[in-house]
Amino acid sequence: MLSHMFSFISLLSRNVADFLWSLLQYIPVVPSLLLTQKQQQVSFSNRKGLECISPFFCSVEETSQAIPTKIEGHVPTWLKGKLLRVGPGKFEFGKDKYNHWFDGMSLMHQFDIDDGVVKYSSKFLRSDSYMANSRNNRIMVSEFGTLAMPDPCKSIFERFMSRFEVPKMTDNCNVNYVVYKGDYYVSTETNLMRKVDPETLETKEKVDWTKYIAVNGATAHPHYDPDGTAYNMGNSYGKHGSNYNIICVPPQTSGSDDSSLQGAKVLCSIEPEDKMKPSYYHSFGMSENYVIFIEQPLKMNLWKFITAKVLGKSFLEAISWEPEHSTRFHVVNKLTGQVLPGQYCSEPLLFFHQINAFEDQGCIVLDLCCQDDGGALDVYRLQNLHKAGEALDQAYNSVARPYPRRFVLPINVDPSAAVGQNLSPLSYTSATATKESNGKVCTLCTKGCYRGYRLCLTFPYCAELALHVVVLPTNISFAPTCCSCQAAPCQKKM
Ligand SMILES: [Fe+2]
Numbered sequence: 030m031l032s033h034m035f036s037f038i039s040l041l042s043r044n045v046a047d048f049l050w051s052l053l054q055y056i057p058v059v060p061s062l063l064l065t066q067k068q069q070q071v072s073f074s075n076r077k078g079l080e081c082i083s084p085f086f087c088s089v090e091e092t093s094q095a096i097p098t099k100i101e102g103h104v105p106t107w108l109k110g111k112l113l114r115v116g117p118g119k120f121e122f123g124k125d126k127y128n129h130w131f132d133g134m135s136l137m138h139q140f141d142i143d144d145g146v147v148k149y150s151s152k153f154l155r156s157d158s159y160m161a162n163s164r165n166n167r168i169m170v171s172e173f174g175t176l177a178m179p180d181p182c183k184s185i186f187e188r189f190m191s192r193f194e195v196p197k198m199t200d201n202c203n204v205n206y207v208v209y210k211g212d213y214y215v216s217t218e219t220n221l222m223r224k225v226d227p228e229t230l231e232t233k234e235k236v237d238w239t240k241y242i243a244v245n246g247a248t249a250h251p252h253y254d255p256d257g258t259a260y261n262m263g264n265s266y267g268k269h270g271s272n273y274n275i276i277c278v279p280p281q282t283s284g285s286d287d288s289s290l291q292g293a294k295v296l297c298s299i300e301p302e303d304k305m306k307p308s309y310y311h312s313f314g315m316s317e318n319y320v321i322f323i324e325q326p327l328k329m330n331l332w333k334f335i336t337a338k339v340l341g342k343s344f345l346e347a348i349s350w351e352p353e354h355s356t357r358f359h360v361v362n363k364l365t366g367q368v369l370p371g372q373y374c375s376e377p378l379l380f381f382h383q384i385n386a387f388e389d390q391g392c393i394v395l396d397l398c399c400q401d402d403g404g405a406l407d408v409y410r411l412q413n414l415h416k417a418g419e420a421l422d423q424a425y426n427s428v429a430r431p432y433p434r435r436f437v438l439p440i441n442v443d444p445s446a447a448v449g450q451n452l453s454p455l456s457y458t459s460a461t462a463t464k465e466s467n468g469k470v471c472t473l474c475t476k477g478c479y480r481g482y483r484l485c486l487t488f489p490y491c492a493e494l495a496l497h498v499v500v501l502p503t504n505i506s507f508a509p510t511c512c513s514c515q516a517a518p519c520q521k522k523m
Pocket residue numbers: 204205250311381382496497
């Protein structure tokens with residue numbers, strides 16, 4: 030009973046606050062002040078005495094022969110298959126060191142699960158980047174946070190001129206395994222993917238998106254329909270700036286020559302708020318009938334991208350957090366490719382991974398793992414991740430805390446709905462969808478509005494890119510029994 034009362038008081042106070050908030054929007058000078066105040070409500074941690082995590086970001090050797098693992102918990106005997114993961118596993122060549130977590134060479138991991146036993150093996154992706162770096166014992170290809178320096182053996186003039194060469198795109202696919210037409214690939218966010226053998230972890234051919242479709246890259250987090258149709262998103266760049274594109278790759282047909290990305294098409298193009306400053310996105314949402322693109326205020330300055338090499342800067346330095354922009358949601362019908370006329374927005378937020386999206390009672394419910402501040406990419410520089418003691422505490426506490434958030438987007442916005450009206454009929458979430466005076470629907474989610482599965486952000490083993498939020502019914506972890514840094518795996522619950 031008491032808990033009901035607290036819930037009611039909490040709900041009441043939240044509604045009163047929302048009501049006062051909506052009233053204040055009508056005072057001309059107040060919104061900008063409020064925006065500033067709201068931006069200051071970013072939640073940061075205040076952790077002290079954090080354990081050094083440097084071993085998770087050190088180079089490891091590949092484990093080409095499968096080894097037994099130490100299992101904590103119980104793996105059901107009926108569970109059989111191979112769990113594939115990929116992440117950065119090598120952070121230097123010769124005297125050259127990478128600057129950022131996302132730059133490390135792609136290491137593919139395989140957990141072979143059979144009859145309650147798990148065996149582990151790993152192999153480095155033999156990408157063109159990895160092979161060139163290995164051959165020359167230095168970093169030859171630029172990565173996200175590291176600019177490859179000119180060959181020191183070249184003359185001063187040649188080194189100067191090499192800055193004006195078109196930068197070579199990396200095929201260091203260290204983000205995720207993806208499947209198109211039944212074939213397995215590892216992917217990053219450039220135009221290049223590498224096909225791999227999921228049984229042997231051998232590197233196979235390189236696949237270039239630009240050979241099939243007018244996009245300059247795609248995310249490493251596509252979604253799939255039950256029939257195997259894949260949906261992804263990628264940007265295209267031209268003389269008039271950029272576009273966001275929703276891509277559809279059909280499932281495999283019976284034809285023997287139907288492979289790779291053949292038949293891929295752009296389902297829909299969306300103009301960025303600023304065509305020279307498109308938003309960065311790492312994933313997007315998809316429900317049964319709709320693709321949901323989240324345009325967050327983490328901006329990629331295309332001028333800075335173009336001039337990065339000449340100015341001796343990395344791609345990372347062309348990305349900036351601009352919280353003066355709101356977050357915009359674009360909803361696209363998967364069947365027709367039409368963008369829904371409703372305009373949806375929310376407070377500035379940073380997200381990398383969508384958690385879930387589904388349709389209910391005429392609304393799309395979208396769950397994201399969000400932060401209120403966009404400084405995370407900077408903090409993931411290796412110099413920060415290798416810190417210890419107070420310096421590590423300081424770096425950790427400088428990143429806004431991530432929260433799972435729920436957003437409600439009404440599919441059909443009633444034009445006669447009153448300004449200030451909450452258009453969400455969903456009783457199980459306090460996330461609101463309020464019609465504003467400018468016709469937009471502002472969807473807001475307080476930090477407690479998400480109820481759902483337990484979430485785990487896992488760091489299963491050394492040097493894995495551990496950004497991926499995994500929804501698990503139980504916690505089972507298995508770690509290789511031999512690993513060059515011997516660091517114990519840890520799990521961090523959110
Ligand atoms: Fe990811």
